[in-house]
Amino acid sequence: MTIYNLNIGIGWASSGVEYAQAYRSNIFKKNKQKAKFIFTDLFDENLEPMTKNIGFDDEEIIWMYQFFTDVKISPTTFTYSDLEATFGTEPEEIKDEGYGKYYSFDNNKTVIKAFHDTHCGPDAVHLVHTYVNGDLIQKDNYTYVKTFSEYYKPNENSDNLYQRRFFNENGSVAYDELLNGEQSLYIFEDRTIYSKEALSEYFLRSLGMNENDILIMDRSTDNGPSIIKTKDYTRVKVGVVVHAEHFNEPITTEDHILWNNFYEYQFENADSIDFFITATELQKQLIEEQFVKYHKGNIKIYAIPVGSIDKLTVGNNRQKHSLITASRLAGEKHVDWLVEAVIKAHEQINDLSLDIYGLGSQMMKLQQMIEAANAGSYIRVMGHRDLTDIYCEYDGYISGSTSEGFGLTLLEAVGSGLPLIGLDVKYGNQTFIDDGENGYLLEYYKNDTPQNIQDLADAIVKMMSDDEKMEQMRQHSYEIAKDYLTQRVQEKWIQLEKEQVND
Structure with missing residues (x-):
């Protein structure tokens, strides 16, 4: 049995959602409940230092884009020396810059900029940009190996991203993403997937979930329909965490309730959700009352705090007033x-x-x-x-x-x-x-x-x-x-x- 927890993104200025997940991770470890925390955004820097920063262990993390490769979640250990070993010729100039290092070749026709991962050591490199005749043509992302590359076509006003390529540990291609504006096409050895929504559904099915597993949605923007389809296919138990105010009170009337748009899809499809979780008993009671009042059907809600304290702390030397x-x-x-x-x-x-x-x-x-x-x-x-x-x-x-x-x-x-x-x-x-x-x-x-x-x-x-x-x-x-x-x-x-x- 595994408890999967689905989120979209994470950053250095994490929100209450990520901190709530980190608290939950700690509880699961104490309970010896197996858990995984999923992130579905594409990141332009290594995900691992950000997840580690708020307390996640590497083995808990699943990144959707990396899931289809054999590359592991890892801190950035790729170095300037590793990068320089890939050069076919010696750079004509090497400069230390605020972002990392600058390399120039062939009378400055080719320039490589290596970006330092400040969270993983003095020589760690997580991103490399390649320019030809002043135009950006490629970005390479690294952890302990190259994880993916982005390819660009020069444009008059901007750099036109047209392809991403994701790699396995040995450098072989795991799959490609072809981009046309906001649309993406994902090409695998055995299949072609025609949208990110379809990729999300394929990913969720590939996790191997079944009726003995639980999938908790912390954020589900763009993933809600895929999750419902996955539930029908896998019979996994699906829950939704309500992290914020769940409705718009000023616009709600006696006859109509306006849900928070982050929860509207889940509430309107509550018959396909096994349970909801609120942080407080007060919010649990209010949602239950609203589902009755607005004839929304039955709903199962657990009130589980998003944080806890290990012990009561006694103060014997409090400063008065x-x-x-x-x-x-x-x-x-x-x-x-x-x-x-x-x-x-x-x-x-x-x-x-x-x-x-x-x-x-x-x-x-x-x-x-x-x-x-x-x-x-x-x-x-x-x-x-x-x-x-x-x-x-x-x-x-x-x-x-x-x-x-x-x-x-x-x-x-x-x-x-x-x-x-x-x-x-x-x-x-x-x-x-x-x-x-x-x-x-x-x-x-x-x-x-x-x-x-x-x-x-x-x-x-x-x-x-x-x-x-x-x-x-x-x-x-x-x-x-x-x-x-x-x-x-x-x-x-x-x-x-x-x-x-x-x-």
């Missing part, structure tokens, strides 16, 4: 509201402090706000750090986010016994904050920023002014966190497997 927040420093997180709220609250609690952890586009703005208010002595921007053992140094946690599908930082905060302040928005805040019990859920005024800031400031003062209540809230946070201990999340995945494979 200290707040922490942690997130991407992006506009929708409204960390600027927190800065303004703490400045207001500081007028009543003179030893109040806020530490802001994270990176993002708003960092400069936040620093400027802090400097303009002369608040640098009690509000600090701390950058990115591993916060596992840091939460417990603080007195409380605060969030200004207006949307949290789950909220890993919220979970980590309650696991460290922090009372929380946040807006009453779906789904994370409502999951981890019991209003008045372990913090405060504040009404969110969509078009009244000053009111939101004032309410945050008032909640800070209220929470920080009652030591006895704070201790009660701290204990309640620990109680909430117990449901998210890794062992309990492990049990949920084991139960899902039992029900789906043995039903």
Whole structure:
């Protein structure tokens, strides 16, 4: 039995979907459940350093384009020396450039640019461009061997890609992709495949899945129909993870619901899906209610957290009246509201402090706000750090986010016994904050920023002014966190497997 997890792409700035997969991978390993994580995008750099970066093991990864070859997922070990050994003649000039190395031949008529894979060592080369008379004619991609090449025809305004060739370890051709605009034709030794959608279907069937396996869709754009066809052919059990808000609330009426376009195909074809997974019980209940209300038929949903904590963390040396927040420093997180709220609250609690952890586009703005208010002595921007053992140094946690599908930082905060302040928005805040019990859920005024800031400031003062209540809230946070201990999340995945494979 194998649990296959299907995604599209991954990058160095991975989204919550990839991090959720990485957490899941860790759970599967603890459970000794065999799992594979599939990526179907074409990548212009080695996939392996990106997947390793967030915790995947190489043997867990399946890349659709490489699946049809015997090349393994690997770090980049191909070197400048390996490349130079392939040259038929000595370069007339070699230059070190910011991207890697530049080689010129035949009075600069032929130029080769070798791009350094900075994640895999000082001499690793993952991409080589070849130019003739100034025109790009070929790109070669490498890991430990050449994995694929792209061929170009010179064009007046752009380089025209017309073919990709994928290789086996020994350099033999595994298959070709011929391109005509956005259309592709895939030529194998024993068959021709006439579109990427058909390639996806052939790939899924070639995995050898059967009724004892599970296929989980994390992202299914362009792959949904192929997956449904594969299910009919293989009888694999198919599940869908709902990673974000699943419907458009402002446009939804009493008679019609507008699904999020990332989930519309799956929901409209729910009779072909064996189960769905949400990160919170609240979202699970809402989808179930909506399927009944809008006459969408039966649906099976599991609420399984996208993250977990291994243990509760006790803090014995918390800094009194200290707040922490942690997130991407992006506009929708409204960390600027927190800065303004703490400045207001500081007028009543003179030893109040806020530490802001994270990176993002708003960092400069936040620093400027802090400097303009002369608040640098009690509000600090701390950058990115591993916060596992840091939460417990603080007195409380605060969030200004207006949307949290789950909220890993919220979970980590309650696991460290922090009372929380946040807006009453779906789904994370409502999951981890019991209003008045372990913090405060504040009404969110969509078009009244000053009111939101004032309410945050008032909640800070209220929470920080009652030591006895704070201790009660701290204990309640620990109680909430117990449901998210890794062992309990492990049990949920084991139960899902039992029900789906043995039903």
